[in-house]
Amino acid sequence: MPNLIRDEYFEAPATRFKRYDKAKPFRHLVLDDFFEPDYAESLLEEFPAFDVEKAMNENGEIGAKCVHDNLPKLGKPYRALDEYIQSREFLGWLERLTGIDELVYDPDYFGGGTHENRHGQDLDPHVDFNKHPKTGLHRRLNLIVYLNREWDDEWGGAIEFHKDPRLPPEQNEIEYVQPKFNRAVLFETTHWSWHGFERINLPEGDDDQRSRKSVALYFYSKTRPPEEQTKPHSTIYVERPLPEHIKAGTELSETDYQQLCGLLSRRDRHLQRLYDNIADQSAHIEDLIAQRDRAMEMVEELRQAKSSQGPGPVTEPGDAPRGRLRRWISRKLNG
Numbered sequence: 001m002p003n004l005i006r007d008e009y010f011e012a013p014a015t016r017f018k019r020y021d022k023a024k025p026f027r028h029l030v031l032d033d034f035f036e037p038d039y040a041e042s043l044l045e046e047f048p049a050f051d052v053e054k055a056m057n058e059n060g061e062i063g064a065k066c067v068h069d070n071l072p073k074l075g076k077p078y079r080a081l082d083e084y085i086q087s088r089e090f091l092g093w094l095e096r097l098t099g100i101d102e103l104v105y106d107p108d109y110f111g112g113g114t115h116e117n118r119h120g121q122d123l124d125p126h127v128d129f130n131k132h133p134k135t136g137l138h139r140r141l142n143l144i145v146y147l148n149r150e151w152d153d154e155w156g157g158a159i160e161f162h163k164d165p166r167l168p169p170e171q172n173e174i175e176y177v178q179p180k181f182n183r184a185v186l187f188e189t190t191h192w193s194w195h196g197f198e199r200i201n202l203p204e205g206d207d208d209q210r211s212r213k214s215v216a217l218y219f220y221s222k223t224r225p226p227e228e229q230t231k232p233h234s235t236i237y238v239e240r241p242l243p244e245h246i247k248a249g250t251e252l253s254e255t256d257y258q259q260l261c262g263l264l265s266r267r268d269r270h271l272q273r274l275y276d277n278i279a280d281q282s283a284h285i286e287d288l289i290a291q292r293d294r295a296m297e298m299v300e301e302l303r304q305a306k307s308s309q310g311p312g313p314v315t316e317p318g319d320a321p322r323g324r325l326r327r328w329i330s331r332k333l334n335g
Contacts, residue, residue: 004039004084013096020098025163025173028187034145040182044147046075047213050116064121069113085217100140104220117212122199125165126237128189137220139189146179147213153178156201157212162194165238179212191230239267
């Protein structure tokens with residue numbers, strides 16, 4: 001299988017590991033000109049069109065971010081990528097680069113795939129979900145490769161690595177990495193790897209056809225170090241603080257006012273999602289309690305039936321509760 005990434009990145013992985021391991025605010029690497037040039041161009045040429053049906057945000061609204069998560073169906077370059085990132089050669093290279101053993105690729109591309117972000121899109125600082133929802137494997141690494149050919153730093157969209165977005169802004173150290181063509185960012189996935197990206201502001205606004213394009217690849221393992229262990233959780237977001245220029249005594253412009261309204265609206269929607277999740281969990285707990293109580297009742301019926309039979313084998317009347325209990329358990333197990 002030919003290498004899709006540049007040969008130089010296979011040289012001296014120990015040296016790059018030192019850079020990765022010492023990076024702040026958490027372990028990461030930035031790898032420019034990551035893919036072989038011709039291959040990077042082929043990924044851009046075959047990059048899928050923006051599909052509004054794949055651009056639904058967490059509130060069920062059409063947003064400015066489109067995700068295609070079935071790489072093998074996106075064309076020959078993406079099929080080659082899918083095959084390459086699951087190869088032992090590539091995974092072994094990642095392991096040497098990061099010090100993480102027995103890495104596994106995700107054939108479901110849960111949360112990954114191609115990402116296209118248009119004007120107005122941003123991503124609040126967050127830590128990613130820590131376990132795969134189907135396999136239960138530990139999420140360990142994010143590898144993102146940018147594929148937008150034209151980009152200006154003034155347009156925003158830089159990925160941000162945060163020390164801790166819950167700290168006061170003056171204490172939260174942030175490193176910015178611009179989304180340049182064929183630039184890869186590789187970083188650990190832990191409960192302290194806070195990241196996001198700043199709002200995209202393109203020169204022609206909503207009419208601008210340019211976009212921030214990337215392919216996002218996530219890698220897992222069966223175990224992880226004790227210091228990285230936390231309870232299973234979904235993606236955890238922290239809303240952005242007030243803009244720096246808004247202070248006591250500041251006279252708000254119309255732009256400032258609209259920005260504040262947007263921040264408050266986003267926070268309200270986030271809280272509503274959390275309330276909905278709590279309500280769903282509460283309903284699930286009530287259902288489990290009801291099932292437990294019914295099971296205990298049926299066990300008690302069975303005990304009483306056996307007791308009424310006296311010594312010896314259970315006869316037909318005593319078998320009725322036992323049969324109901326078995327049928328009830330079978331229904332619950334089989335949905």
